Amino acid sequence: MSDHGKVALVTGAGQGIGRAIALRLAKDGFAVAVVDFNAETAKKVAEEINKTDGRAIALLADVSDRDQVFAAVEAAKNQLGGFDVIVNNAGIAPTTLIEDITPEIVDRVYNINVKGVIWGIQAAIKAFKSLNHGGKIINACSQAGHVGNPELAIYSSSKFAVRGLTQTAARDLAPLGITVNAYCPGIVKTPMWEEIDHQVSKAAGKPDGYGTAEFAKSITLKRLSEPEDVAGCVSYLAGPDSDYMTGQSLLIDGGMVFN
Ligand SMILES: NC(=O)C1=CN([C@@H]2O[C@H](COP(=O)(O)OP(=O)(O)OC[C@H]3O[C@@H](n4cnc5c(N)ncnc54)[C@H](O)[C@@H]3O)[C@@H](O)[C@H]2O)C=CC1
Numbered sequence: 001m002s003d004h005g006k007v008a009l010v011t012g013a014g015q016g017i018g019r020a021i022a023l024r025l026a027k028d029g030f031a032v033a034v035v036d037f038n039a040e041t042a043k044k045v046a047e048e049i050n051k052t053d054g055r056a057i058a059l060l061a062d063v064s065d066r067d068q069v070f071a072a073v074e075a076a077k078n079q080l081g082g083f084d085v086i087v088n089n090a091g092i093a094p095t096t097l098i099e100d101i102t103p104e105i106v107d108r109v110y111n112i113n114v115k116g117v118i119w120g121i122q123a124a125i126k127a128f129k130s131l132n133h134g135g136k137i138i139n140a141c142s143q144a145g146h147v148g149n150p151e152l153a154i155y156s157s158s159k160f161a162v163r164g165l166t167q168t169a170a171r172d173l174a175p176l177g178i179t180v181n182a183y184c185p186g187i188v189k190t191p192m193w194e195e196i197d198h199q200v201s202k203a204a205g206k207p208d209g210y211g212t213a214e215f216a217k218s219i220t221l222k223r224l225s226e227p228e229d230v231a232g233c234v235s236y237l238a239g240p241d242s243d244y245m246t247g248q249s250l251l252i253d254g255g256m257v258f259n
Pocket residue numbers: 011012013014015016017018035036037038041061062063064089090091092093112140141142143184185186187188189190191192193
């Protein structure tokens with residue numbers, strides 16, 4: 001309970017990695033705003049936290065909509081009594097073969113994965129400034145933001161953008177006492193990964209599981225990761241032990257990519 005009394009907001013927290021992060025930050029002592037565009041799953045995760053020792057509220061927001069992100073941060077600040085950490089976790093990952101990419105798919109992925117992070121950064125700055133203190137901004141990147149991933153051109157490029165945003169925001173926001181870092185998972189067992197495996201396997205004319213086996217060949221630690229592996233890294237980035245770190249995009253991918 002090292003961060004008792006602090007407030008964190010996690011987007012895309014209704015399932016998968018975001019859910020694990022919300023549960024972990026609650027365990028660390030944060031009051032947590034569980035944000036998702038799926039009201040039902042967000043409510044379930046908040047209830048899960050409140051049933052144990054934690055404190056959480058569920059908020060509905062589509063991160064691609066700037067006004068909704070600002071409203072969610074404001075609601076978290078008012079209802080939970082502060083604002084210290086934002087985790088811009090929400091993202092989507094449709095497979096995109098280069099020749100089939102359409103303007104619609106580019107807009108959909110960039111509106112959520114890139115603009116959603118920008119709106120989250122801006123909304124957090126506004127909240128930190130109104131409270132006269134700094135804070136921590138944590139963005140979802142990926143190993144796919146370090147190396148181009150096959151069949152994921154638009155997704156991979158969106159995560160390269162998140163890495164760039166993280167570095168620039170770190171430089172711009174340091175004078176305000178705000179640190180900005182990102183986490184870069186490899187293959188995490190979530191509904192997102194299940195769908196990628198299905199699409200990649202189907203495109204290769206193989207049964208489900210083929211895509212996972214292909215990607216997994218490059219995992220040094222020889223296992224896929226659990227959402228909790230990622231949540232542990234985010235717990236560190238949200239807590240005081242990472243105070244002297246900014247602009248970093250931490251690989252937590254079992255050794256798929258080496259810097
Ligand atoms: N699963 C994986 O292997 C990896 C995931 N990541 C990143 O981690 C983050 C979380 O991924 P997963 O948990 O696997 O995904 P997921 O698809 O299992 O869960 C994503 C959650 O975000 C929500 N969401 C999606 N679009 C939203 C929007 N516009 N506004 C609000 N909420 C929205 C969904 O409703 C869902 O609850 C993403 O940014 C993803 O790119 C990075 C590397 C690997």
